[in-house]
Amino acid sequence: MCRIVSYLGTPVLLEDLLYSPDSALLNQIIHAQMLDMLNLAGFGMAAWDPVSHAPASPFVYRTTQVGVFDRNLKLLASKVAPHALLAHIRGVPYNSSVQINEQNVHPFKFDRVPLAMAHNGDLSGFRAMRFDLVEHVRPEFAQHIQGSTDSEWLYALVLSGLDDPLRINQPEAILAAIRRALGIVREVRARHGITRSSSTNLIFCDGVNLIAVRYTFDFGRFENVRLQGTMQFLSMWYTFGRDYGLHGDEWKLVGGAADADSIIVASEPLTRDIATWIEVPEYSALVVRRDGDRRSAEIHALEV
Amino acid sequence: MGEALDRVELFAGLDEAALADLRALARPFEVAADALLFRQGDPPSGLFLVESGLLEIATRMPGDEAAWVSRIAPGEVVGEFALLDDGPRSATVRAVEDTSGLLIPARGFAAMLGEGRGGPVAAIDRLRGLVATRTRATLERLAQTSLAEASELRRSPPAIDPAPHVIDAEMLRSLGTFAELADVDCAELIAAGEGLSATRNTSLVEAGAKPDTLYLVVRGAVRAAFVRGALREQVTIHGPGEWAGLVAMIDRCEQPLALDAVEESILLRVNAAAFLRWREHPGRIGQVVLAAVDRQLVRDQRRANRHFGRAIALGRFNAAGSTT
Numbered sequence: 210m211c212r213i214v215s216y217l218g219t220p221v222l223l224e225d226l227l228y229s230p231d232s233a234l235l236n237q238i239i240h241a242q243m244l245d246m247l248n249l250a251g252f253g254m255a256a257w258d259p260v261s262h263a264p265a266s267p268f269v270y271r272t273t274q275v276g277v278f279d280r281n282l283k284l285l286a287s288k289v290a291p292h293a294l295l296a297h298i299r300g301v302p303y304n305s306s307v308q309i310n311e312q313n314v315h316p317f318k319f320d321r322v323p324l325a326m327a328h329n330g331d332l333s334g335f336r337a338m339r340f341d342l343v344e345h346v347r348p349e350f351a352q353h354i355q356g357s358t359d360s361e362w363l364y365a366l367v368l369s370g371l372d373d374p375l376r377i378n379q380p381e382a383i384l385a386a387i388r389r390a391l392g393i394v395r396e397v398r399a400r401h402g403i404t405r406s407s408s409t410n411l412i413f414c415d416g417v418n419l420i421a422v423r424y425t426f427d428f429g430r431f432e433n434v435r436l437q438g439t440m441q442f443l444s445m446w447y448t449f450g451r452d453y454g455l456h457g458d459e460w461k462l463v464g465g466a467a468d469a470d471s472i473i474v475a476s477e478p479l480t481r482d483i484a485t486w487i488e489v490p491e492y493s494a495l496v497v498r499r500d501g502d503r504r505s506a507e508i509h510a511l512e513v
Numbered sequence: 514m515g516e517a518l519d520r521v522e523l524f525a526g527l528d529e530a531a532l533a534d535l536r537a538l539a540r541p542f543e544v545a546a547d548a549l550l551f552r553q554g555d556p557p558s559g560l561f562l563v564e565s566g567l568l569e570i571a572t573r574m575p576g577d578e579a580a581w582v583s584r585i586a587p588g589e590v591v592g593e594f595a596l597l598d599d600g601p602r603s604a605t606v607r608a609v610e611d612t613s614g615l616l617i618p619a620r621g622f623a624a625m626l627g628e629g630r631g632g633p634v635a636a637i638d639r640l641r642g643l644v645a646t647r648t649r650a651t652l653e654r655l656a657q658t659s660l661a662e663a664s665e666l667r668r669s670p671p672a673i674d675p676a677p678h679v680i681d682a683e684m685l686r687s688l689g690t691f692a693e694l695a696d697v698d699c700a701e702l703i704a705a706g707e708g709l710s711a712t713r714n715t716s717l718v719e720a721g722a723k724p725d726t727l728y729l730v731v732r733g734a735v736r737a738a739f740v741r742g743a744l745r746e747q748v749t750i751h752g753p754g755e756w757a758g759l760v761a762m763i764d765r766c767e768q769p770l771a772l773d774a775v776e777e778s779i780l781l782r783v784n785a786a787a788f789l790r791w792r793e794h795p796g797r798i799g800q801v802v803l804a805a806v807d808r809q810l811v812r813d814q815r816r817a818n819r820h821f822g823r824a825i826a827l828g829r830f831n832a833a834g835s836t837t
Contacts, residue, residue, distance in 0.1 A: 404777070427733070427776050427777070428733065428734035428750065428752055428775070428776050429730070429732060429733055429734050429752040429753040429776070430732050430733060430776070430777070431753075447575070448575040449575045449576060449826070449830055450575055450576035450577060451576075456577070461577055462575065462576060462577065463576065463577040464576055464577070465576040465577070465578045465829070466574070466575055466576040466578060466825075466826045466827075466829035466830045467576075467829045467830070467832060468576070469575070469576050469829075469830045481554070482553070482554040483554070484553040484554055484572070484573045485573050485574060485575050485576070485577055486575070487574070487575060487819055487822060487823045487826065488819060488823075490665075490747055490750075490820075490823075491734075491747075491750040492667075492736075492747070492750070492775065493665070493747075505830070505831045506827055506830055506831065507662050507664050507665075507827070507831075508661075508662065508664065508665045508823075508827070509664045509665065510664065510665055510666060510667045510747070512667050512668060
């Protein structure tokens with residue numbers, strides 16, 4: 210299990226999303242409030258900075274270092290102010306079978322493809338399933354897969370459902386590709402008789418659109434007794450407003466929904482006070498899109 | 514002290530022994546005009562009974578706006594979640610005028626309830642009714658306003674009767690709530706209903722059905738949803754360990770929402786008579802069941818409020834959000 214934060218809106222200092230709030234992403238490495246584990250297996254981000262060279266391409270940073278000890282990241286975070294961000298800390302089971310390497314650090318973003326993706330969750334029985342997924346992944350993407358995670362395969366599956374993955378796609382096209390990918394996974398799970406709860410909470414961002422998916426196959430069918438009834442780590446949250454920052458003694462977006470131009474979507478709120486955060490519903494996608502000179506957000510049912 | 518108790522509508526008709534239990538727990542409180550009684554997110558101290566003055570409840574939503582506001586007058590109560598659940602305060606309460614009354618502390622109340630004393634047993638059942646009524650009111654408001662976008666609606670599944678399924682003690686204990694139950698207690702709980710296996714994407718209960726059905730989700734997921742013509746508007750998903758159909762089972766009115774199995778699900782359908790017995794005479798099993806029920810009543814109301822808040826906030830965002 211992992212933690213994700215994403216942002217779309219007025220440029221904001223990375224530090225304010227990654228470090229400053231009391232439950233900022235980097236603080237969740239040790240003290241996530243909705244996940245009872247440490248997230249030690251790497252940090253990664255794609256950050257679209259409007260004043261950087263080639264602003265449509267994100268600045269990408271990945272490390273297997275535990276983020277809280279990463280001095281370079283801390284210094285970068287005090288300088289870069291992106292208008293779009295997808296950042297992720299990786300949490301894995303505490304055993305030696307897990308591969309900790311840079312290729313497995315999220316977000317995934319293949320060369321020349323604008324869309325990046327980060328994943329919270331895991332596909333049960335993935336090692337058996339992946340051979341059945343190959344036929345649904347375009348060869349040019351299959352050969353890009355360098356890591357060993359289910360997440361990278363999910364990413365390649367979604368890209369393979371886009372007519373033109375090398376350009377910025379409309380949210381409808383991305384949603385259709387997501388539905389196709391989830392449908393394939395459901396079918397392959399059925400073929401392999403996999404019925405264990407498997408979560409595909411995914412956030413996609415291309416610097417223009419942001420799509421957050423909250424979807425779990427066989428919701429609640431755990432074999433691990435300890436996990437029964439503890440689904441909070443599979444939730445997804447968002448908040449919007451303008452002027453994100455420290456207001457009074459609280460990190461928040463203010464200004465009211467009607468004047469909002471910025472949105473944060475995350476696997477858990479960035480503050481202990483969750484009063485201004487709302488959950489993305491289960492089996493749904495939150496779509497944030499550019500709508501002329503405005504930005505709009507919708508919930509879409511995911512029936513796969 | 515304690516006269517405020519007699520004037521609280523919620524406790525009207527409780528017998529003298531029950532009121533005496535509550536009087537023994539109650540402490541006076543006072544809050545000056547414009548001061549906060551408690552803030553959203555604060556740990557829960559207890560239930561406030563207002564004797565004089567006026568309070569105002571506000572919740573916040575994205576953009577740091579107040580979502581809605583309501584007022585609490587003398588004879589009314591506020592902070593009722595505190596006696597049902599140990600979660601943080603869900604709203605901020607401010608005094609409009611100098612206000613005073615009685616506080617029933619959550620910790621003392623829980624201790625007395627654990628002893629099975631008549632006052633707390635009767636009082637908490639009134640609180641269940643109050644929370645169920647408020648949740649139903651929110652749902653009815655939502656049902657009329659229809660704030661959901663078309664993209665959010667889902668197909669209505671066909672009604673297919675679930676098949677009988679054997680539920681054993683291990684399956685119940687795998688749900689955190691029942692982890693400590695002995696075999697004999699699990700057997701009693703299982704005997705209070707029937708084990709069922711429901712197929713994915715099938716309707717279990719239609720909205721408007723009689724309040725005779727309550728499901729404990731043992732595996733899988735049950736969706737609670739509004740009926741929008743031939744479609745559904747999802748309000749919440751009940752996963753393992755949760756109860757589906759609770760509001761109607763508490764207030765004995767029709768089911769406000771349709772219930773659908775959205776994954777292969779194993780369910781314990783609890784019969785209404787057994788549930789009513791637990792409410793009146795909790796006993797060992799009843800106490801465990803009702804503790805879980807109380808937490809969920811609070812959760813269900815929060816979910817209904819969030820669903821409402823989400824729809825309002827998204828509507829405002831889309832009406833006027835502008836890009837940079």
